[in-house]
Amino acid sequence: MLPDEDGVAAWLRYGALPAEQAAAYSIKTVTVLGSHDETSPVASAVRELVDGVSKILGVTVSLTSDTSSLSTSIVVAIREDYLAAGNTLSASATDFLDHTDGYWVDPQKTLILGSDARGVLYGAFAYLSQLAQGTLSSTPFGSRPRAPVRWINQWDNMDGTIERGYGGRSLFFEGGRVVEDLSRVKEYARLMASIGLNGIVINNVNANPSLLSEECLSQGVKRVADTMRPYGVRIGLALNFDTPRTLGGLETSDPLDAGVVAWWGETTKRIYNHVPDMLGFTIKANSEGQPGPLSYGRTLAEGANMFAKALAPFGGFVFYRAFVYDHHLREDNPKNDRANAAVDFFAHLDDAFDDNVVVQVKFGPIDFQVREPVSPLLARLKRTKAVIEFMVAQEYMGQQSHAVYLAPEWKTILDFDMRVDGRPSLVRDILSPDGPFGWPVTGYTAVVNVGRDTTWLGHHLAMANLYAYGRLAWSPEAGARDLLDEWTRLTWGTDPVVVETVGNLLMDSWPAYEAHSGNLGIQTLCDILYTHYGPSPASQDGNGWGQWTRADQHGLGMDRTVATGTGFSGQYHPEVASLYENIETTPDDLLLWFHHVPYTHVLKSGKTVIQHFYDAHYEGAATVQTYPGRWEALRGKVDNARFEHVGFKLRYQAGHALVWRDSVCRFYHALSGIDDDKKRVGHYTHRIPLATASANVALEGYSPVDARLPEAASNGKAVQTDKDVPGKVTITVDVPQGTYDVAVNYFDTSVGRASYTISLNDKQIGEWSGNLQDRLGHDFSEYLDGHSATRVYFRGISLQKGDVLTIVGQPDKEERAPLDYVSLLPEGIVD
Template sequence: MAGYLVKADSEGQPGPDTYNRTLSQGANLFARALHPHGGVLMFRAFVYNDNMNESDWKADRAKAAVEYFKDLDGQFDENVVVQIKYGPIDFQVREPTSPLFANLYQTNTAIELEVSQEYLGQQCHLVYLPPLWKTVLDFDLRVDHKPSMVRDIISGQRFNRTLGGWAAVVNVGTNRTWLGSHLAMSNLYAYGRLAWSPTDDSEQILKDWTRLTFGQNHHVIDTIADMSMASWPAYENYTGNLGIQTLTDILYTHYGPNPATQDNNGWGQWTRADHNSVGMDRTISNGTGYTGQYPEEVARLYESLETTPDDLVLWFHHVPWTHRLHSGLTVIQHFYNAHYAGSEAAHGFIKQWESLKGLIDRERYEAMRSRLVYQAGHSIVWRDAINNFYYNMTGIPDVVGRVGHHPWRIEAESMRLEGYQTYTVSPFEAASNTTAIITTSNSTTGTARTTIKAPSGVYDIGVNYYDLYGGQSKWTLSVGDKLVGQWLGDMEHQSLGHTPSIYLDGHSATRITFHGVVVRQGDQLKIVGEANGVEPAPVDYVVLLPPGVVD
């Protein structure tokens, strides 16, 4: 063992401040005990007030790291390394570089990355992370107007420090894949590679890993590289873009969509979204002053709305929904477009992976295909939840006419129900048309019927339903007099592995799709759901998808 990692005074937990001591005094207490043994003390900079007042326009959790640590520069012993998260909040889908890297001249620092995808799909969504990490590692903070790449600061090179380092939050477990997904291990491999050689190219690292993991076939290597390199932009698109953060449920599982949880609490991950405008004003001139924590050149870049890049505009500025980005789109239209584009990209991953059938052993092929199918379905949940939430908030329609219009869907509550009843889902955006159906008790069977009005043809039929923790409902789907398929709500016992939910919400919402179903106009479509445990066989909607349609 090389030393210890300490988390203190963070998220309401005790630390040096509890005993009227500074953070540096607390770190040095451990460091001095380790020093005779050559030990290193890693001290996390993840310290902030978790009970902030949102009504205070100047309050800003993002400022915490610099506020707590800057004045302690030079007071940490030489065998202490301050471990700094890549961004100032908490492993979001995109954050600016933490300004603390530019404020510790006389202190050893390390960067903290996340392999475990806590906010980024929890390995159930393919998200290759090095391109995200590179936005920070390669960022030039221009300290004292000199080249100051983050990678050179944490190595000790830029400020001539004795130590530097890398750290990653990793959830290696007993799963045979280590991380729960056959493609997620690329992130752990890439973390190790970058820690030794941070200038390495993300895609080349990925191809090296793929070659070591799946063999020498060029089509396999190129396909996995194409999918993986597109995965972070896709996830950013269908979750939270323009720097608004990952719009997940920060109060519950950190997994599915729930944008309302970002605001109206003390955690400080605010979006400050209302009917007219959105975003955190972090400027010196009118906001929290966060931009002033950066060196002059970087501060000037982010202080100006005109020079702030679109992908971080809502991180640094509070703007009207109708504000036009450098792209020419309004903020709200960018939201709509990005969420549709991200979901379409996730659906494309399935076909790319299917092109590898026979080139990868059956076990890994099938396991990864099931995850990609799940991700495609959950990307629709994300897409609709975020778009519906902000459409409801702003009243501004999608100029393309997609948001709120789903001509191929059959809402479950519109069907003829026996043993089923309607249920208003919360948060409202986690259900199509805000409503689902559940069985009238947790020990009965429900039936939902409808007459198909769509033209006769061959369709993919998707059923959006909810798979809750604590029950294993059974469903069957039939069209006309033919059984199309049946399935079990046992996601918590399968190998997906994300944090489960006991509610009908964006975490438990999912989809199953049956391909190539022959449908005649006038056929009866029937779903039979058998409740089990706390899971009342919930159904949101059915969708008949013509070839090439994603909805």
């Protein structure tokens, strides 16, 4: 039996190679050329090699300064030190070592060179990665990053919570200060360096001004920087625009006020006194109610430039988020469109920003949806530097309770051709100093929500997203499946069955999630007014947030054309604009993003929009039903602790995918009045709704109650106990004799931990608790809705007509043991 693992080591677990493979290597020592102190990334590289090679090959490896036996040693050096020792470089090696952070590895000489100290560390990790996967090249290889900015944005709060955090509390903060024990921060820096990430903004963009207090800077922020620096990771800070007023005691935060300018100058100097190599500041302003320069009648450029001037003497940059929009839009105005905001607010300022301002642009025009077109602002800022922002935190994508591998979606963005001035302009090329705009500072940021949970993100499989993000930030032309297979071999082992199974499952996951959560470009149909987790298509419209679908009884979709709509399509360069302006050339997967159509509009597939919705939601949910069985096939091939963790999550996901499917299909069926051609929506052959009067169902101590979202429960109703005493539901079975899976759909809210037993003919066959808030990390709901709706199975139950199933629910606090329906499913059937 394989030893259990908790996940903290992630893809740096350095699993041992099979003995016959390990025997091919004769490494005994690591030799480093040149002198490097313990805080240097070179020293970190040496430590990593000694530890990693020892574990992978099952040998004892030591550090030596003896250069007489290099045949059994890994030689590590910065290029200058290597040349100073009398060595020469090939032209191939020079191509990589002439660039910042580049590296060159010669496996035959067991030589690892870096253009600089970070390059040495990246080369060491590249060597160890291939060695651990059993894929070490027999010929020399090198690499260099396509972009200099490869950063993470944490959304950690100083009280220890994490905004959109699903993997435990903050690694960095607790109780208003930086934590004393930074050991997990060190491990995080290792993970970052191993995938080529070189910067991190450690706090939430909705920043707490107290982070800038002298005590917090000197006793906390400095220690974080010192902990991460040996891994080539520099830190930055997110700032609240209004800090001069709220922390500094000034009467204003006007960026043109001399007192404000002086205050930020002195504050920036204080920060650099403690962290001399700080990256700079990330600013979120004039968005979602945040104060900013517009609050004082100043331009966004004037606000950004104030910070830029304070940072300039120290070589720092201000990363100014383009996430600026009015969240009180009037939906009754057909020209209003939140998607227009980034270009409307920033494009005309292209010449107005200081040289050390970088505009941080979300990959799509709205907010990390399941599918969006590329933000047109990335092709409109020609002189102002920009970086793209992705989101590893699955805010709209199952919140790490659902396994959704995001790299395939990111690739649709990076590989898209923006056709700037009629020339090939892939997004990944725009985000390179070698690209059409020649930005010397450009690249990648991502919102990441690692926490203190040993899984880091709350789900072992979610770590594939962090790994892929870092690797794509380094090499955006890499393939999503190739990166996934790398991660699987490093994280789960090199067994081909494991690699194939995990790879196939996760490559299916984004298409399946899109299919059952919101397709044809309609966005993720989650509850945007509450937790952003479960289904609530009605929440998209009738509010000021601007994530509208404009769904009514006739049709749905946003008309974003220039001719008749909001004009958004015209923000792209002409070739792309004409593609999206014309409904005939708009890809079906973005149809409803750009066009409002009737439900009966015929797609290129030949289906109507509404029938596609029904079919896609059923097909996507059906794919998710296969996940538990596919994972079960790996029993014994991965360690039991992680196997059980993932198995539980995938079983939950399978049940919740049915909630998504049913909720969305019911909503649009009711709104459109158009039946499903296949007679599935509203017709559930195997279900017994418990709130519907029936001769087969008896309630004792239970009463019907309306669900918060009608589409989230059978006929809009559930049952719950009348008060804080147990209730009983009795079902007289009316099915042919056979073996069935008994599925119970219930609501697991955040306001209690109800408990349940289920019996057949007075003999208990199972029990469960409404305690998912202790086992899953997503944002929970206190209501009976699509967030809290879930399912539990009791499999292989022998039933015949006249049998009696009894469910007893014990309420806890305000959770009154709510139930929706029971399904009696012949084996192999999913209702």
